[in-house]
Amino acid sequence: MSKWVRAHTNIALIKYWGKENEALIIPKNNSLSLTLDAFYTDTKVTFDPSLKKDELILDGEKQASGVLNKVVTVLDLIREKAGITDRAHVESINYVPTAAGLASSASGLAALAGAANEAASLNLSPKDLSRLARRGSGSASRSVFGGFVEWEKGTTDEDSFASPVDDANWDIGMLFIIVKQAQKDVSSRDGMRRTVETSPFYDGWLATLDQDLSDMKEAIEEQDIEKVGAIAERNALKMHATTLGANPPFTYWTADSMVAMDAVRTLRKQGFTAYFTMDAGPNVKVICRQSQMAEIKLKLAEYFDEEQIISAKPGPAIHLLEN
Known part of the structure; x- marks a missing residue:
């Protein structure tokens, strides 16, 4: 069922910089971040049998196919899990400047993972949602959670995911x-x-x-x-x-x-x-x-x-x- 999902950006305090596995986006080191309230992405996914290909409307503008690569990666994983073949209409509103080093991909791909999960009625656990978001953008694995979050690098697709560390409910x-x-x-x-x-x-x-x-x-x-x-x-x-x-x-x-x-x-x-x-x-x-x-x-x-x-x-x- 199509629903709007919001994910917030996170800023890494212990940085993720370098991949052990490019295809699966498995990092070379654990990282730790703080999720923040100021920047976020709202996304809705609708699987539509009438569509010939996936489409992304970002901030009201239809995006060229080159921008869709990360989006399609996540959608294909959802389709595989859900056993569906329909293409998707993705509507996304980004309250973060894109590609300016403000973690727009973190909130964007996390929101996409959450919205696609809702659209396919998969009911993924937070851990599996983190794994899914990671396949679109590594830092998106951390935006599934609030407060301080650690992304455990792992060694496989199964064990590379984020989990909460502390709710950050203090003077920071x-x-x-x-x-x-x-x-x-x-x-x-x-x-x-x-x-x-x-x-x-x-x-x-x-x-x-x-x-x-x-x-x-x-x-x-x-x-x-x-x-x-x-x-x-x-x-x-x-x-x-x-x-x-x-x-x-x-x-x-x-x-x-x-x-x-x-x-x-x-x-x-x-x-x-x-x-x-x-x-x-x-x-x-x-x-x-x-x-x-x-x-x-x-x-x-x-x-x-x-x-x-x-x-x-x-x-x-x-x-x-x-x-």
Whole structure:
């Protein structure tokens, strides 16, 4: 039955960067993220026997066939599980700038998995929904859940899925500094592949991740936001360092990204709890206390326009919408 499903973006604090298996999207390391309320995707899937091929209407516009690849991957898996052959009409509204390093694929593919599950009446468990979303986009496996979420890398399609760690119902939030909304030059998928294949720094990055993950989970359990922020900031910088060693080298940073990072360091010197993280894009996310968010936003407005700074609190798991 066709129903609207909403999934929220998540931002990784321990990054996923590199695949062990490209076809199944099995990562080289576990990752850990925080689902956030500010950005999300609403999607509805309708299986229609009259359709000759799958179609995607994104933000009111019909998408070209090249954009459909990840969508069709998820739909084909649903059709196989449900024993149906009908093509699908997919309607999606993205409350996230696409391909700007703001996790639009995470919310988008998670919402698709949830909506296709509803349309086919499969009643998949959250674990199996996470596995399904992963096949469209790795980070989408984490957007099935709210709060802090760990994606267990696994070794097969069966055991690579995400699960909740903590509901994040404490004094933690995130500010997004949107320095650029344009589509990035190097996609996450291409950037990962190039880094894994050519960067001499990549093995060093992998060697440090188990300790980062262990330390992060301990910090979350203690609700120690300074520790959470410090680990996340260093983990992000290590990930971005691997791209500078790739051949050819590349970076997702812009001059404004560096201004934002320096602004966060200045905030710390002024006594605020503020740490940055960045994904495969130029935009900077600031991990901070919810109780300080309004004041930090005012401080950041000295560097950026107010509309470039978006507040986010921990967000919910994937869910059906009433209308």
